[in-house]
Amino acid sequence: MVPPPDRHLATSVAGELRGVVAASPGWFGSVGLVTPTRGWIASDVFGDQESLILRFRQEGAPGEHALVVLVDHNLSGQAKDVWIGADLDDVVASWRCAVDPHMRLDEAPIDKVLRQLRDAMAMSDLWNGDTELRSDDFAHHRALIWARLRRAGVTDERPSDTEVPQADRELLVKEFIASPQGGGLTSQVPRADVELLAQHLVDLRSDYEGRPLRWSPNVVSLLLGDLAPRKLLLDSDQATALPAVVRAFARFCAERTGLDSAFVDEILATVDELEPEFLDRIGDPAVAGPAKAVLAALKARGVDLSDMDAINEALQRSGPMKLPQPASRKRPSTATAPGEVIASAEGTPVLSRFKVLTGFYGDGRKLTQTGQPTLADARKLVTLLGTMDRIDQTIGEHTFKTRSAAELPELGFMIRWAISAGALRKVHGKLRATAAWGALEDKPLQRWIKATDALPPLGPLAAFYANNRFRGHEELLDELTPEILDMLERRPMAFDEVLDWVCERADADYEWLAPFMQDPDQRRMSLGWDLELLARILGWASIADRVDA
Incomplete structure (x- = not known):
């Protein structure tokens, strides 16, 4: 079993071996004698990926087995992973049992599945430099897949033309x-x-x-x-x-x-x-x-x-051009991170809380019509997460009943953060843990990176106060967070020193209309509360810690 480019060389070598080896083992004659019998296509509703499932019958062997190949259409339709299933009925049944509304499974004519498999393999060969995007199992089974295709009579090694006129x-x-x-x-x-x-x-x-x-x-x-x-x-x-x-x-x-x-x-x-x-x-x-x-x-x-003649003339006159260096979008590999860094990421409060949330929501729990956790679920989560939210708060002789999870800002923030980081997602009125987050169970550093990357676009304070009708959609501290972190990276700073800087920036950049904020002392107190909250949030991610509190 070899890739198409090496087929002729392999045939020649096999011929030489036959002349040297006195007798072939008993199983040698049936190697590769397989027949495809049925096919299924499992996919997500968006068509991002498809799993091509083929049933094969091996000559001289009892039963049938399955070949499953994952095709990624966001990689131009390349095949990227493969596995062999001993019992095809179990493979199909596992897909049918999937409760994810995004998933679909349909039986398809075997000829159609074989053609799609050929296209996916041909695209993978065409983009052979993308090997890091494919699994080791794909590399190990690539020759086997091509051998199965050739045995089925699918010999064209070129992908179908997808050019849109x-x-x-x-x-x-x-x-x-x-x-x-x-x-x-x-x-x-x-x-x-x-x-x-x-x-x-x-x-x-x-x-x-x-x-x-x-x-x-x-x-x-x-x-x-x-x-x-x-x-x-x-x-x-x-x-x-x-x-x-x-x-x-x-x-x-x-x-x-x-x-x-x-x-x-x-x-x-x-x-x-x-x-x-x-x-x-x-x-x-x-x-x-x-x-x-x-x-x-x-x-x-x-x-x-819009004038090609003008473009050509300008290019001929201009001589060599110095192009800007491409902006890197890749991080250093986490595979080589020191053990203490990985351990530090694993111990961050945010990952501990995300673990509670994903374990609690699992395959899905119902949300209210306004997209909030049910009050019963919220009560449990406040305890499990250890948030500072207060349910049915008593002040003096009066008890103020909590009527909605929207009244619990810290719980709401953690859920929004988990959704933004890809740990949870809303699906048809339910909140559930994502498979992508589960796949990173043994990769705490990658989970921590996803969590911290989600924080700036989320807006820490804006997300925390999302259900507070007295707050706006834009928060001053969210805008200043990158600069605050840049200062802290250079040297530790006292809380009051950072607060002084925040107040100076706020006074320089904003005109205060609310009477409460027009008083300098009241303004400093309000910004101090916000800075304390920002420090708590950054502490949950272990990005920055307030050590003087």
Whole structure:
């Protein structure tokens, strides 16, 4: 069993071995004599990944077995993992028992499954440099899969053509502009060229997968977090409008494909989450790919980018161009982290609390109509987590009944943080632990990184006071947190020293309208409360500790 490029060499070597070895073992004649009999395709509703399940019958052996290959469509449809199942009925039954509403399992004609498997294997061979994205099991079984395909008569080693014709792309853009979703953008983003932005989206989805109608949270993350900042040269108005066009286009595509509205909401939530990062990166020259960097340089020189003759002339006259260095999006590997660092991450309060939350919510617990934990669940969690929330608080002779989990800010914050970090997610009125977080059970440092990465976009104080009607959506301390951490990284600072700096920045940057905040002493006291809360939150993540409290 060898990959296609080495087939002829292997055949020659096998022939030589036959001449040397006197007698072959009894099982030698039946090696590779397998017949595919049935096939299934398991996938998520978004189409991000598919598991191709094939049943094979081995000549001269009792029973049948399963070959399961994982295909990732966010990697251009490459196969990336594989495993062998001794009992196919058990494999299929395990998929059918899945309670995740995102999962689908359908039996498919075996010829169709074989063709899809061939395409996935061919794409993996085409992108052979992406080996770090595939499992060791895939590397070990790659030759076996190709041998099974050849035995089944699937000998073409090239993937099916997924090129989307230009005429089809232009028609899709026109249909979107004429749709209710596209038509509403004219008033929403009046200064943007919606048709141009839609064409960019269709082109990116067509070029990188060949399925412009397929959208998912992962697709949005790939497009707004990487492709668009790296590929698209947009002015400020166009860049600001792109997330709105993505939302509208995703709704348009979902209507075309029949995607349930609950899943569409997950896509839109991802756009909301990534919009600030996208707006930061789209204007960063160091993020641009070479083509975008060259075009940006030409545009800065006044070259008309719609005139190819002008572009060619400018390139010939300009000589060598120095391009900005690509901005790195990769962290150093956690695999080489010292043991004490891993142990420190594992012992952080935030991971302990996330462990309680994921264990409590498990496969899912019902939320209220307003998306809050039930009051019964909230009572249990306040105790389990040890939050400072007070339920049915008594002041003097009066007891104030807690009527909703929305009245418990610390519990609400921890749940929002866990959702933002990917430990929990809301699905059809329930809150449940995610499989992705469970897969990191033995990787506490990676869990800690995900938790801390989620904190800045979440906004520590904004998330903590999310249900407080007396607080705004933007918090001063959230804006100043990066600068505070930068100061603390250089040297330890007394709490009052940090508070002095916060007050000075606040007075320089803000005009205080509320009478309470116009008094300097009252203002310092209020900002001090917020700074104490920020210190507690940073302490939960072991980012910073207040040692003088």
